[in-house]
Every structure is written in C-alpha cells, then in structure tokens.
Amino acid sequence: MSSEKILIIGGGPAGLEAARSIADLGGDAVLVEKRERLGGTPDSEGYAKLTHHWLDASEVLGKLAAAVTSGKGVDVKTKSEVKKISGSAGSFKVEIDASGKAESLEVGAVVVATGFQHFDPGRATQYYNYYSFPDVITLTDLEKMLKENKVVRPSDGQTPKKIAFIQCVGSRDRQVGNEYCSKVCCGVASKQAVELREQISDSKVFIFYIDMRMYGYWEPQIYWQAQEKYNVNYVKGVISEVLQKGNQLLIRGEDTTMSRPMEVTMDLVVLSVGMEPSAGTRSVAQLLGVQQNKYGFIEAGGATGIDPVGTSQAGIFVAGAASGPSDLDDSFAQGGLAAARALASVRRVIA
Amino acid sequence: MSSEKILIIGGGPAGLEAARSIADLGGDAVLVEKRERLGGTPDSEGYAKLTHHWLDASEVLGKLAAAVTSGKGVDVKTKSEVKKISGSAGSFKVEIDASGKAESLEVGAVVVATGFQHFDPGRATQYYNYYSFPDVITLTDLEKMLKENKVVRPSDGQTPKKIAFIQCVGSRDRQVGNEYCSKVCCGVASKQAVELREQISDSKVFIFYIDMRMYGYWEPQIYWQAQEKYNVNYVKGVISEVLQKGNQLLIRGEDTTMSRPMEVTMDLVVLSVGMEPSAGTRSVAQLLGVQQNKYGFIEAGGATGIDPVGTSQAGIFVAGAASGPSDLDDSFAQGGLAAARALASVRRVIA
Numbered sequence: 001m002s003s004e005k006i007l008i009i010g011g012g013p014a015g016l017e018a019a020r021s022i023a024d025l026g027g028d029a030v031l032v033e034k035r036e037r038l039g040g041t042p043d044s045e046g047y048a049k050l051t052h053h054w055l056d057a058s059e060v061l062g063k064l065a066a067a068v069t070s071g072k073g074v075d076v077k078t079k080s081e082v083k084k085i086s087g088s089a090g091s092f093k094v095e096i097d098a099s100g101k102a103e104s105l106e107v108g109a110v111v112v113a114t115g116f117q118h119f120d121p122g123r124a125t126q127y128y129n130y131y132s133f134p135d136v137i138t139l140t141d142l143e144k145m146l147k148e149n150k151v152v153r154p155s156d157g158q159t160p161k162k163i164a165f166i167q168c169v170g171s172r173d174r175q176v177g178n179e180y181c182s183k184v185c186c187g188v189a190s191k192q193a194v195e196l197r198e199q200i201s202d203s204k205v206f207i208f209y210i211d212m213r214m215y216g217y218w219e220p221q222i223y224w225q226a227q228e229k230y231n232v233n234y235v236k237g238v239i240s241e242v243l244q245k246g247n248q249l250l251i252r253g254e255d256t257t258m259s260r261p262m263e264v265t266m267d268l269v270v271l272s273v274g275m276e277p278s279a280g281t282r283s284v285a286q287l288l289g290v291q292q293n294k295y296g297f298i299e300a301g302g303a304t305g306i307d308p309v310g311t312s313q314a315g316i317f318v319a320g321a322a323s324g325p326s327d328l329d330d331s332f333a334q335g336g337l338a339a340a341r342a343l344a345s346v347r348r349v350i351a
Numbered sequence: 352m353s354s355e356k357i358l359i360i361g362g363g364p365a366g367l368e369a370a371r372s373i374a375d376l377g378g379d380a381v382l383v384e385k386r387e388r389l390g391g392t393p394d395s396e397g398y399a400k401l402t403h404h405w406l407d408a409s410e411v412l413g414k415l416a417a418a419v420t421s422g423k424g425v426d427v428k429t430k431s432e433v434k435k436i437s438g439s440a441g442s443f444k445v446e447i448d449a450s451g452k453a454e455s456l457e458v459g460a461v462v463v464a465t466g467f468q469h470f471d472p473g474r475a476t477q478y479y480n481y482y483s484f485p486d487v488i489t490l491t492d493l494e495k496m497l498k499e500n501k502v503v504r505p506s507d508g509q510t511p512k513k514i515a516f517i518q519c520v521g522s523r524d525r526q527v528g529n530e531y532c533s534k535v536c537c538g539v540a541s542k543q544a545v546e547l548r549e550q551i552s553d554s555k556v557f558i559f560y561i562d563m564r565m566y567g568y569w570e571p572q573i574y575w576q577a578q579e580k581y582n583v584n585y586v587k588g589v590i591s592e593v594l595q596k597g598n599q600l601l602i603r604g605e606d607t608t609m610s611r612p613m614e615v616t617m618d619l620v621v622l623s624v625g626m627e628p629s630a631g632t633r634s635v636a637q638l639l640g641v642q643q644n645k646y647g648f649i650e651a652g653g654a655t656g657i658d659p660v661g662t663s664q665a666g667i668f669v670a671g672a673a674s675g676p677s678d679l680d681d682s683f684a685q686g687g688l689a690a691a692r693a694l695a696s697v698r699r700v701i702a
Binding site for chain 2: 017026050053055183216217218220236257258301305306328329333339340343344347
C-alpha cells in the first residue's frame with residue numbers, strides 16, 4: 001500500500017515552511033515535534049530579533065506556526081517522537097511516541113527538519129573558561145537577556161560596559177572536529193552588538209574575528225550599520241585565553257592587523273558558538289538510514305549531487321540546518337523545495 | 352478569467368528548478384528565456400566546475416534543462432522576451448516576443464528568475480586597468496580558459512606562472528554603489544585558484560582579500576584544500592592599483608596583516624567581479640511593477656518581510672540572483688519554494 005501522506009520531522013523554520021507549503025498545495029502532512037511548542041531553536045532559545053530581518057523572532061515564528069496549526073492539511077503532533085521507521089519511498093511505516101501514546105502510520109515520503117544545536121563551549125575550548133567564570137557567556141545566553149532588555153553580568157547583576165565577542169568558537173576548528181564555518185555567527189554577533197549598543201548606550205562593544213562573513217545584504221544591513229551608526233569595534237585577532245582579573249575578565253591573544261599581542265579587560269565575554277547537528281538530527285539520521293557527513297549532519301545532494309534537499313535515500317528529503325549550517329532564508333527556501341519534491345514523489349508513486 | 356498557468360521568466364538554475372518543480376507537481380508552466388539556450392549564466396559564461404560541488408557545470412545544467420524540455424508541463428520558449436504584462440494575481444495578461452512572433456497568454460502567477468550580471472570592472476575601478484592591460488582579466492574570462500584547459504596571458508599567449516586574484520571588485524564598495532557582498536566570489540576565486548594549480552603545476556597563485564567569506568562547507572571543501580593541498584597564498588590586503596612593468600603587471604597596495612605597503616609583479620591579474628542585477632532583472636521588475644531595492648535587485652520579503660521569494664506584488668515571486676547575490680544552492684532552493692508558492696496561489700484562486 002502506498003501513501004500520499006508526508007511525514008515532517010521537526011517544527012522549526014524549515015519544517016514549518018515545508019508543512020505550510022504541502023498544505024497550501026493540497027497535500028496531507030503529519031508534523032512530529034519533540035517539544036511542546038513549535039518554532040524550533042529560535043523559539044526554544046528565546047531569540048530576540050532575527051538576523052538579518054530585524055523582525056521579532058517570536059512574532060514571525062508564531063505566525064508561521066499558527067498558519068500551520070490552524071490551516072487544513074497538517075496534523076501537528078507536539079511532544080512526539082519518531083521511534084521506528086521501515087519501508088521505502090512511497091510506503092514507509094512509522095512508529096511514533098505521540099505524547100506518551102504509541103501510534104503507527106503510513107507515509108509516502110519524509111522531510112527531515114531536525115535542525116542544529118549550539119556548540120558547547122565547555123567541551124573542548126576550556127581555555128575560554130565558560131564553565132568557570134560566570135561572566136563568560138554564549139550568544140544564546142546573551143540573546144535571552146537582550147530579549148528581556150536586561151543585560152547584566154551574571155556574577156554581580158551589574159550592567160556590563162565593556163563587552164567582547166569571540167568569534168568561531170567551535171567552528172573552523174580542526175581540533176574540536178568542526179572544520180566548517182557555521183555561517184550565521186558573524187551576523188548574529190553583529191546584530192547582538194547593535195542591540196547591546198541600543199540597550200546600553202555607554203557600552204563599548206568589541207568583536208574579535210578571523211573573517212567577518214557578512215555575505216550578501218548582511219554587509220550593508222548589519223555590518224556597516226554596526227560600525228558606522230553603532231561604533232562597534234571589529235578587531236581581526238585570535239583570542240587564546242580568558243582569565244579572571246579582579247572582578248573583570250582578561251582576554252589574551254593576538255591582534256593580527258596590528259601584528260602584536262593583545263591583553264584587554266572586559267566586563268562580559270560572549271562566545272560566538274557555532275552549529276552542530278542536534279541530537280534529533282543524529283538519531284533520526286540513524287533511524288532512517290540516511291548518510292551523514294563526517295560532522296554528523298545529514299548529507300545533502302541526492303542522486304544528482306547538487307540537490308540541496310536530496311538525501312542518500314529516495315523519498316527522504318532534508319531541509320534547513322539538519323544538513324549543515326543554514327541561515328533563516330536557507331531554511332525557509334529549503335523547506336519549500338523539500339515540500340515540492342516530497343509531494344511530487346508521493347504523487348508520482350500513486351499515479 | 353483566471354488561469355492556473357504559471358509564467359517563469361528566465362531559464363537559469365532558479366528558473367529551471369522552478370519549472371521542474373511545477374511540472375513535477377502537475378502544474379502548467381511557460382518558461383520564457385531570452386537566449387537560444389537554457390542554463391543561465393553558468394551556461395552563457397562557460398563555467399567550468401561548479402562552486403562548491405566541483406561538478407561539471409555544463410553537465411549539471413544540461414541535465415536539468417533536459418528534464419525541463421523533455422518532460423510534460425513546461426512550454427519552453429527560447430529567444431523570447433516578455434514585452435508587456437497587465438492584470439493581477441490569478442489573471443495576468445502577458446505579451447511575448449517569441450522568436451520574433453508576437454504571442455499573448457494568460458497566466459495566474461509569475462516567477463521571476465532573471466538573475467544577475469557580472470560587474471563591469473572598467474566602469475568605476477579603472478585603477479585596475481581592465482580595459483588598458485590585456486593581462487588584467489575577470490573571473491569570467493578565466494573561467495572560460497579553465498574550461499578549455501588552456502590558461503594563457505592574452506597579451507602574448509604565454510602560460511602565466513604568477514597569478515593574483517583581487518577580491519571585492521565591484522562589491523562592498525560604496526563608491527561604485529554596490530555596498531553588498533556578492534557572496535560567491537571568495538568561493539569562485541578559490542575554486543579557480545585550485546584549478547589553476549592543477550592545470551599549471553609550477554604556478555604561484557595569490558588571493559588578495561578583505562575577508563574570505565567561505566561560509567558553511569566551503570571552508571573545509573574549498574578553502575582548506577586550496578591552502579593545504581594546493582598551496583594557494585591568501586594575503587589579507589587592499590590593492591590600490593595595477594600598473595604595467597615591462598611585460599609584467601605590478602600590483603600595489605597594502606598587506607594589512609603585515610601592516611606594510613606591498614608591490615609585487617604578476618603575470619596575470621584576475622579581478623573577482625561581483626554580481627549586479629542583470630538587464631533582464633531591471634527591465635522585468637519595471638514591467639511587472641515590483642519593488643526594487645536601491646541596487647536594482649528585486650526586493651524579496653513579501654507581505655511578511657521574511658519570505659525569500661515574495662515580492663511587493665501578490666502572485667509575483669522571485670527566485671535566485673534576481674533578488675540579490677545567491678549561490679547555486681540558494682537558486683535551486685528558492686526555485687522550489689517559488690514553485691510551491693506560485694502553484695498554491697493559482698490553485699487557491701481557482702478553488
């Protein structure tokens with residue numbers, strides 16, 4: 001028995017867009033999301049404004065989630081997980097834990113949109129002392145404070161006046177095993193630097209970077225603004241360690257533009273942590289038997305080698321950060337392409 | 352009268368993917384392409400290998416074009432141009448010059464995939480002397496020679512041994528009006544540097560850059576390879592002029608990492624020219640009345656502000672480089688999303 005139903009795993013930007021596109025095209029989708037809420041990482045980690053649109057993350061994701069849950073065509077199962085899958089393109093048998101109840105269903109195609117998780121800066125970059133010093137935080141820790149419009153030093157609740165971002169923490173790093181660039185951290189850090197300058201008007205903000213990867217419109221919309229309007233200081237340099245000095249943090253490294261060693265004190269240090277495959281991406285890839293790359297992301301390319309949403313298995317598609325570092329535009333666009341491919345594949349089998 | 356037919360303008364990667372997706376979903380598309388051949392810029396400018404897939408460009412685009420022309424659902428009109436369009440979502444009246452014959456048709460939605468053109472380095476960057484010195488060429492000039500496996504100095508037909516790429520020519524440049532980053536030139540130059548090192552084994556290749564924007568997998572797949580396996584020399588520096596010195600080229604600038612002025616001679620200088628809206632993108636935008644941004648690209652975002660393929664007009668969608676700098680993955684993914692949106696929009700109107 002073949003089925004026209006499409007299983008979407010993951011309710012973040014890519015999964016929601018895939019679901020909406022399938023429903024809009026008259027298809028029949030089941031969306032399985034582990035968390036109680038839809039919205040993916042932007043929701044779970046409390047993103048403030050989106051990079052690069054400067055729109056409110058909750059509002060944008062909320063509207064998309066509402067369109068999916070209120071419309072026809074998508075059966076949304078939150079607090080649910082895929083436990084087992086068998087079969088092949090056109091006819092997969094899926095076993096789901098749906099809020100504690102076992103369910104089974106038949107689907108004709110699968111869209112994997114299980115996303116990423118942030119690199120844990122304690123794991124292999126302990127020279128930054130994330131686990132030892134409370135005022136060493138990550139992009140996601142800062143994002144939550146920016147959303148509340150209440151940025152303070154965790155150690156003493158004071159407003160920080162000198163703040164440094166350290167880029168490429170857990171990215172472009174052979175030692176930790178993540179050789180890829182996480183694509184969005186330059187943009188996100190710069191966006192946060194602007195928000196910091198807006199929220200703490202007498203702050204000084206520094207970004208220590210290898211290359212500022214502000215591609216496309218991020219260049220004028222974020223990078224130039226950050227420098228010219230918000231006086232964010234960009235320093236090409238490598239930070240080798242973060243130490244405590246009194247109640248401040250001492251960062252040590254090399255200013256590569258000035259070709260000299262550098263030691264500066266900061267009130268708050270923000271680690272720009274990169275993307276890694278989420279636990280869900282790893283486990284779903286194994287469950288489905290789709291090929292993963294050496295980093296654990298799902299290998300995209302499909303049969304042609306160039307299909308951004310194709311996987312090693314017919315009838316199984318991938319969208320968004322489950323296949324590697326992606327920005328929001330990538331996730332939406334790939335969600336749409338995966339929807340088109342999945343829907344075409346089930347209709348072809350039926351026809 | 353409303354129509355389910357969808358007009359796709361442009362037969363490059365984004366337009367072809369949109370056409371294929373619409374056909375795969377049982378839709379009805381007309382693809383209008385100005386040139387005699389499909390394949391867009393990768394075809395017209397004779398791309399050798401694709402960035403970052405390292406696959407043969409003609410082969411990949413050829414297969415995609417064949418799928419579109421040989422399948423059902425897409426009426427392909429080459430050597431054709433849209434001359435006039437009126438109406439609104441669900442019912443547009445289109446007048447076409449189809450290989451010299453006037454035709455008119457009704458469509459329910461439009462996908463604009465009219466792409467980009469390369470920046471003309473003679474226009475405002477004459478300090479590089481593109482029009483004066485034959486051995487100052489562009490990425491696209493070099494690409495054609497790489498495809499033929501015959502890279503020579505245009506001045507004397509000799510094989511160049513010292514080759515320099517100058518990045519960001521016509522990008523990130525307020526003076527020429529292109530403030531944005533063209534996104535792909537770092538990857539393309541690095542890919543070409545690798546190909547040069549493969550084709551001319553005793554060559555030395557230099558890339559002068561501001562930031563190397565090798566996002567995502569381009570970092571390990573191209574950038575690291577170029578440095579470690581192919582010994583491409585990356586120099587963070589700004590080149591201010593290119594002069595003739597005997598039968599060589601003298602490039603002058605500043606090595607910003609070494610903080611010193613720099614004067615080096617080269618056999619061949621390659622200008623990494625960025626993306627600008629194609630003439631077709633500009634004229635089609637005006638014809639359709641969709642909003643363009645200050646650079647002339649079509650403004651994406653749609654009603655929500657975050658739709659990568661939405662325009663200022665209902666029923667009109669944009670995919671690929673017509674809305675700004677895009678890599679091949681972007682073009683394919685956006686082609687699919689635009690197909691899904693366009694098809695949903697015409698079916699909604701009909702239902």
